[in-house]
Amino acid sequence: MNIKNFKYDEVGLNRFFGPLEASIMEYLWDKNEQSIKAVQQSLELDKPINFNTVMTVMNRLVEKGILEKRSEGRLSLFRPVQSKAEFLEEQSKKLTENLLDEFGGAVISHMLDAMKDADQALIEKLEQKIQSLKKDKL
Amino acid sequence: MNIKNFKYDEVGLNRFFGPLEASIMEYLWDKNEQSIKAVQQSLELDKPINFNTVMTVMNRLVEKGILEKRSEGRLSLFRPVQSKAEFLEEQSKKLTENLLDEFGGAVISHMLDAMKDADQALIEKLEQKIQSLKKDKL
DNA sequence: CCCTCCCACTACGAATTGTAGTGGAAATTC
DNA sequence: GAATTTCCACTACAATTCGTAGTGGGAGGG
Structure with a gap:
């Protein structure tokens, strides 16, 4: 691939x-x-x-x-070789990792800025992820 | 550009x-x-x-x-035409928006997954962003 | 007046992508 | 069994992008 x-x-x-x-x-x-x-x-x-x-x-x-x-x-x-979903998943993951490597956490801010129309469920999910990230840091 | x-x-x-x-x-x-x-x-x-x-x-x-x-x-x-910082800022923003358009909120999960080594300050900032996003939804 | 410095114009090669011709080998038809 | 059709292999060419560089012209210094 x-x-x-x-x-x-x-x-x-x-x-x-x-x-x-x-x-x-x-x-x-x-x-x-x-x-x-x-x-x-x-x-x-x-x-x-x-x-x-x-x-x-x-x-x-x-x-x-x-x-x-x-x-x-x-x-x-x-x-x-891959399903379309697998392909898109892989590409979005690769790109995401590349972007983070290249630009650091700042991209996440851009993400959230651009994400005005995110739905409630996604926001909840993100919040949980953040909470667990915080715990890991302790 | x-x-x-x-x-x-x-x-x-x-x-x-x-x-x-x-x-x-x-x-x-x-x-x-x-x-x-x-x-x-x-x-x-x-x-x-x-x-x-x-x-x-x-x-x-x-x-x-x-x-x-x-x-x-x-x-x-x-x-x-632009400073390096401006250039990188613009590109990371464009890419971020493109990625979100293309793959939806799922990229954010990828982001956070990939972000195991984010520092505490960034995580706090993200948390605040999320909170304000939640408020906007009410 | 000649020489050097800098630039404009031009061209070419590799790689990528879309395009298609030629010809060969197998299957089908008569 | 010979002719025709079907499908594929090989090859080539054009446009684009990027790195490379040659030729020549104009301006200034000695």
Whole structure:
């Protein structure tokens, strides 16, 4: 799983992937294991896309450790290594740790500042976490 | 100020810039306003670097809105648009907001989990923030 | 008047991502 | 069994980003 960049100016999967990569991942996370043909046909519904283009990008995703490739007879099937939830969990965790390493506790203040619309339950949860952190310090 | 990517696998300014860009910014944040020559000579202390290489990269930083360029006679002087502190503040804020937008309150939990070594003062501050957030909700 | 210093313009290579052509091997069809 | 279709491997090219550097021009000092 080899994601290198987090893109400020994009949204969702496009923060981690190129646009075509993102569409492919979106589809595969929905359908789990699929052939290139199936992916290409699905993308084609939106706009024309060459089979080989899809294949190349999918093979690159395998090289990057995002997809797994399996042969069934002469058919190649591709499937995400992680679920979308697992992927997002891992990325948000990595980014969070990176941010803390880089900027220290100050980010947490930014977080809370930005979090005006947090719901009550989350705030309670945070409060408890803080309490337990305080205890650990004693 | 046009930073696009945050790099997982780098550290410090290298998360936002290429390595040469980062060295240049580091120097200019220390010295404020300097000529290309001054920058190049400073970098040269580490390893040989062509004057034109430095110039090209500095001009690109101007195009990106990171540096400002000013002519004094026929000499060009370059200076960061923001202080390093301002820059880091802005980036950490942007990233924080992006992360929250993207992943919701869950990141905060990650934060606190990762924050085992937070100091007492920070924890107090967080507690107060939480309290005021709670009040706002009433 | 020549030389040196500084800058503008231009170009190239590696890496990343999207694009697609060519051709080969297997399956299907006649 | 030969022809056609299906699917994949290999290869290549374009745009972008970043580091690199060559060529040449203009301004000032000796």
